[in-house]
Structure formats: C-alpha cells, structure tokens
Amino acid sequence: xxNNSDDSQQTSAASKAYEVLRDMILNGDLPSGARITEGKxxxxxxxxxxxxxxxxxxxxxxxxxxxxxxxxxxxxxxxHTFQVRILLEGYSARCAAMFFTEKDFESLAEFVKIGRTGSxxxxxxxxxxxxETIVRASNNPIMIDIIESMKSIIYLFSRTxxxxxxPFLIDEHETIYETIxxxxxxxxxxxxxxxxxxxxxxxxxxxxx
Amino acid sequence: xxNNSDDSQQTSAASKAYEVLRDMILNGDLPSGARITEGKxxxxxxxxxxxxxxxxxxxxxxxxxxxxxxxxxxxxxxxHTFQVRILLEGYSARCAAMFFTEKDFESLAEFVKIGRTGSxxxxxxxxxxxxETIVRASNNPIMIDIIESMKSIIYLFSRTxxxxxxPFLIDEHETIYETIxxxxxxxxxxxxxxxxxxxxxxxxxxxxx
DNA sequence: ACGAATTAAATTGTATACATTAATAGTGAT
DNA sequence: ATCACTATTAATGTATACAATTTAATTCGT
Numbered sequence: 012x013x014n015n016s017d018d019s020q021q022t023s024a025a026s027k028a029y030e031v032l033r034d035m036i037l038n039g040d041l042p043s044g045a046r047i048t049e050g051k052x053x054x055x056x057x058x059x060x061x062x063x064x065x066x067x068x069x070x071x072x073x074x075x076x077x078x079x080x081x082x083x084x085x086x087x088x089x090x091h092t093f094q095v096r097i098l099l100e101g102y103s104a105r106c107a108a109m110f111f112t113e114k115d116f117e118s119l120a121e122f123v124k125i126g127r128t129g130s131x132x133x134x135x136x137x138x139x140x141x142x143e144t145i146v147r148a149s150n151n152p153i154m155i156d157i158i159e160s161m162k163s164i165i166y167l168f169s170r171t172x173x174x175x176x177x178p179f180l181i182d183e184h185e186t187i188y189e190t191i192x193x194x195x196x197x198x199x200x201x202x203x204x205x206x207x208x209x210x211x212x213x214x215x216x217x218x219x220x
Numbered sequence: 221x222x223n224n225s226d227d228s229q230q231t232s233a234a235s236k237a238y239e240v241l242r243d244m245i246l247n248g249d250l251p252s253g254a255r256i257t258e259g260k261x262x263x264x265x266x267x268x269x270x271x272x273x274x275x276x277x278x279x280x281x282x283x284x285x286x287x288x289x290x291x292x293x294x295x296x297x298x299x300h301t302f303q304v305r306i307l308l309e310g311y312s313a314r315c316a317a318m319f320f321t322e323k324d325f326e327s328l329a330e331f332v333k334i335g336r337t338g339s340x341x342x343x344x345x346x347x348x349x350x351x352e353t354i355v356r357a358s359n360n361p362i363m364i365d366i367i368e369s370m371k372s373i374i375y376l377f378s379r380t381x382x383x384x385x386x387p388f389l390i391d392e393h394e395t396i397y398e399t400i401x402x403x404x405x406x407x408x409x410x411x412x413x414x415x416x417x418x419x420x421x422x423x424x425x426x427x428x429x
Numbered sequence: 430a431c432g433a434a435t436t437a438a439a440t441t442g443t444a445t446a447c448a449t450t451a452a453t454a455g456t457g458a459t
Numbered sequence: 460a461t462c463a464c465t466a467t468t469a470a471t472g473t474a475t476a477c478a479a480t481t482t483a484a485t486t487c488g489t
Binding site for chain 2: 440
C-alpha cells in the first residue's frame with residue numbers, strides 16, 4: 012500500500028513508528044495473532060516506548076491491533092467492514108455521478124487502463140486510487156476519514172483480490188466509470204454495491220479460519 | 221451525556237482524563253476555539269501529561285479537538301456528520317425492521333414514552349437510547365463504533381433539539397417505532413432519514429457562526 | 430510608531446525512571 | 460500428574476526530565 016499520509020517527510024518518531032509497525036503487520040512480518048509488546052517494538056524501530064504507544068493507539072483505531080494482539084480478521088469482521096464500505100462508497104459513487112467533472116473522468120479512465128495493462132503492484136495501486144477518487148466525490152471529510160481508517164484492513168484483502176486475479180474486477184471498474192460519466196446516480200450506487208459485494212465474496216472464498 | 225463507556229470504574233488516569241476533558245468541552249467549560257495545553261489540563265485533572273496526551277488523541281479522533289483547539293462545529297461539518305449518520309442509521313433502521321424481537325420493541329416503546337413524559341434530562345437520555353437501540357440492530361461492531369465516535373458532536377446538537385423542543389421529534393420516534401414493529405424495512409429507513417434530516421435542519425437554524 | 434530581527438518563555442515531543450499490574454515459572458501438597 | 464499457591468519476571472501505566480519547537484515578547488533600526 013502506498014503511503015498517502017502527509018507525515019512521511021517530517022518523520023516524527025510517532026509517525027515513523029506508526030508506519031513501520033503498520034507495514035510490518037501488513038507484510039506479515041508480524042503475523043496475525045502475534046502479541047505486540049511496546050518494549051520489543053520500541054527497540055526494533057529504534058525509538059522509545061512513548062511514540063510506540065501512540066502508534067499502537069492509532070493502529071487499534073484502525074482495528075489492525077486489538078488489545079495488543081495483531082488482528083486476524085475473521086469472516087464476520089470482514090463482512091462488517093464491507094457493509095460500512097458499501098454504504099459509504101455507494102453514496103460516494105452517487106455523488107461522483109452527480110458532480111464529477113471532465114478532469115475526474117480522465118483520472119478514473121487512467122486507473123481503469125492501468126488495471127488492464129499494469130504490473131501487479133501497479134494494479135493494486137490503481138485499484139486503490141480508483142476507489143479513493145470516487146470516495147473524494149463525497150466531498151465529506153468525515154466520510155473520507157472513516158474509509159481511510161478502514162484502509163489497512165481493506166488492503167489485507169485487496170491483495171488477495173488482485174493477486175488471485177478476481178474475474179471481472181476491472182470490467183466492473185470500467186462499467187462504474189461509464190455509469191458515472193453518464194451521470195446515472197442510481198445505477199452508479201447499485202453497481203458499486205455489487206462490485207464491493209463481489210470483492211467481499213471473492214475474498215471470503217480464500218479466508219481460512 | 222451519560223457515560224456508557226465501560227471504563228468508568230477502573231479509573232485509569234487516561235480514561236478519567238478523557239472523561240473529564242470531554243465533559244468540560246461538552247459543558248462549555250472549555251469554550252469552542254479555546255487552545256488546549258497539555259500542562260494546564262494535566263494540573264487541572266490532577267494527573268501527568270502522559271495520560272492527558274492519550275485523552276487528547278481520543279478526542280481528536282472524535283473531532284472534538286482539532287490540533288489542540290476545541291472545535292467549533294461549523295454548519296458544513298455538522299452536515300457532513302449527519303450525512304454519515306443518515307447512511308448508517310438508515311441502514312440500522314432497516315435491520316431493526318427485519319430482525320427486532322418483542323423485547324426490543326418494548327425498549328423502543330419505553331424510550332418513546334419517556335420522550336413524552338420525562339424531564340429534559342430524561343428526554344435527552346431517551347432520545348440517545350432510542351437511536352442507540354436501533355444502531356445496535358445493525359449487529360455490526362464497526363458501524364456501532366463509528367456512530368459512537370460521532371456521539372460527542374451529535375450530543376452538542378441534540379441538546380439544542382431537545383431543549384428548544386423541536387416539533388414532532390417524539391412523534392417521529394413513534395412513527396419509526398411503529399414502522400419497525402410492522403417490519404416495513406424500506407419505510408423505516410426512509411423515515412429515519414427524514415427524522416435525522418429534520419434534526420439537522422432544526423439544529424442548523426440555531427447555529428451561529 | 431511600525432516592522433524585522435533577536436531573545437525569552439512556553440509547549441510539545443521524546444526518553445527514561447518508577448510503581449503497579451499482569452504473566453510466567455516454580456514449589457509443594459494431595 | 461494436577462491443582463493451588465507463591466515467587467519471579469515481564470509488561471504496562473504514569474510521572475518526570477530533557478531536548479527541540481513553537482509562540483510570545485523585546486529590542487532595535489528606520
């Protein structure tokens with residue numbers, strides 16, 4: 012997952028710790044179920060426990076850590092996350108259909124194109140950006156923030172979806188793109204719902220608990 | 221606002237700090253726009269800066285504090301919060317219509333009744349519980365958590381709605397209750413949307429920025 | 430008197446020390 | 460061997476110390 016946060020430069024110890032710890036979890040360096048101890052992580056990252064605690068608090072907010080244990084997302088949890096996502100991104104797709112400009116269409120088209128031609132990493136990134144662009148159409152920072160906070164968990168599974176090459180993934184993006192461009196708000200919402208539901212179902216098929 | 225959090229007993233300094241600070245903001249003891257300084261609050265609450273920092277982080281997550289400034293919610297911000305609320309509580313009302321049992325109906329009826337007969341504080345509380353009960357119908361901890369995190373901001377305005385006695389507030393609750401009891405999911409969602417929209421519009425009427 | 434430059438004061442971020450609590454490992458009795 | 464109990468260890472929560480920033484105040488030149 013690319014780092015979108017704006018604190019990649021200023022490298023406060025807390026932000027650095029957050030990113031390192033998050034990436035360790037997302038990469039599987041810290042396997043799900045593993046116990047997090049502040050001291051260990053602190054020496055790993057090379058800072059004191061104070062900024063580590065802050066990082067852990069952030070990651071607990073993202074549900075990547077639940078009382079000091081690296082989360083092993085269950086089927087149920089994934090369903091819950093996607094239910095919220097469907098509501099918020101469905102609404103966002105509706106907004107996109109109503110308010111998007113020519114420039115926005117171009118971005119979306121570009122992400123669809125990369126979805127067809129890019130490398131795996133590029134596809135992952137394009138997938139992410141496609142959804143991000145639509146979410147921004149809500150023009151609602153609260154909503155954007157909520158989706159952002161679910162990104163880590165989402166990432167854990169979008170990897171599955173992309174690397175296992177879920178059928179129709181990009182086709183669906185393209186249809187959504189066209190529907191948004193045609194300003195068909197109802198259909199855009201509906202298609203986004205179906206698209207996310209398909210992502211969820213595909214991911215669930217590969218979950219092993 | 222009554223304290224629902226489960227940490228009111230164990231009184232960790234951080235939780236205590238969180239509650240004190242939150243209540244100071246909600247009561248207006250710390251007026252919106254006020255600058256929060258860790259040291260001052262620490263001596264106020266009688267703990268060190270460490271747990272205060274944790275409390276501030278939590279309150280920033282709830283958007284009650286934004287970079288050390290007590291938030292003064294703008295019209296736009298309130299609209300954004302309610303947009304999310306409408307999506308999530310609308311869905312929850314739908315779930316309630318589909319899954320609620322006799323016992324749940326009784327709770328709802330009770331909160332409607334208190335809405336008609338109770339003192340101001342009791343009405344506030346009943347209003348809160350009415351919505352809480354419906355949100356729980358989603359049976360989705362992620363969703364419940366998100367609403368919970370918006371509670372402080374919501375509270376700031378539900379006070380206005382109740383003390384200024386918004387017309388039809390309780391009537392709307394009653395209609396929603398009846399619709400849920402009649403298992404009419406579509407209408408329940410629609411009525412909840414309208415109800416929250418009315419709350420928003422009424423609140424906006426008294427906002428002074 | 431006004432604004433730029435410099436100094437002083439306050440505030441935050443991080444590290445560390447200590448006290449409390451939770452987890453682990455022994456020990457002994459049945 | 461198993462369970463209860465104690466002793467040990469480790470980990471967390473909180474306080475404090477210090478360094479790095481930020482903010483406010485002061486001085487100076489024009």
